[in-house]
Amino acid sequence: MTILIRWAAAFVLLALSYNPTPWNYVRWAERGWADQTALVVLAGLVLFAAYVVYLGATLRSIGLFGMLLVMAIAAALIWVLYDQGWLSLDNPDLNLWLGLIALSGVLGVGLGWSILQKRITGQVDIDDTET
Numbered sequence: 001m002t003i004l005i006r007w008a009a010a011f012v013l014l015a016l017s018y019n020p021t022p023w024n025y026v027r028w029a030e031r032g033w034a035d036q037t038a039l040v041v042l043a044g045l046v047l048f049a050a051y052v053v054y055l056g057a058t059l060r061s062i063g064l065f066g067m068l069l070v071m072a073i074a075a076a077l078i079w080v081l082y083d084q085g086w087l088s089l090d091n092p093d094l095n096l097w098l099g100l101i102a103l104s105g106v107l108g109v110g111l112g113w114s115i116l117q118k119r120i121t122g123q124v125d126i127d128d129t130e131t
Contacts, residue, residue, distance in 0.1 A: 002115055007108025013050050014100045014107075020093035058110025070109050074102035 018026045025047055029040045058067060078098060081087035089095055109116075117123065 003108065003112035006111040007104055010054060010107035010111065011100065011104035013047070013054065014104050017047055019100065020096045054107050054111065058107055061110045061113040066113075067106050067110065070106045071102060074105050078102070 016025055018024050025043060029044065032040055062070070078087065082089055
């Protein structure tokens, strides 16, 4: 369950940044730059800090190769769904949502990898030790 929560948090972060609806940071920043510059900058810095935390944790957990592997698995899954006729890629908004789901899957796996690895192997990851 905690892995699902981590994926959902990553999805919310990505969707808050940009999505096909008018309700996202990019579109709000474009509309509000002249009137709310300070608030736009503050919100942008908060989003940037969240990305630094998420990407840093994901890179430490699964590394660049792991990120590429999870993305390749997501792309192959979309390919299978398309190839079987269960998914149409004609709608650009749907494609963007699929991309957000795939990217949040990468971040979610990265954030939850230690939990998953512990469940599979019974071993605990320790990043820092006291000396």
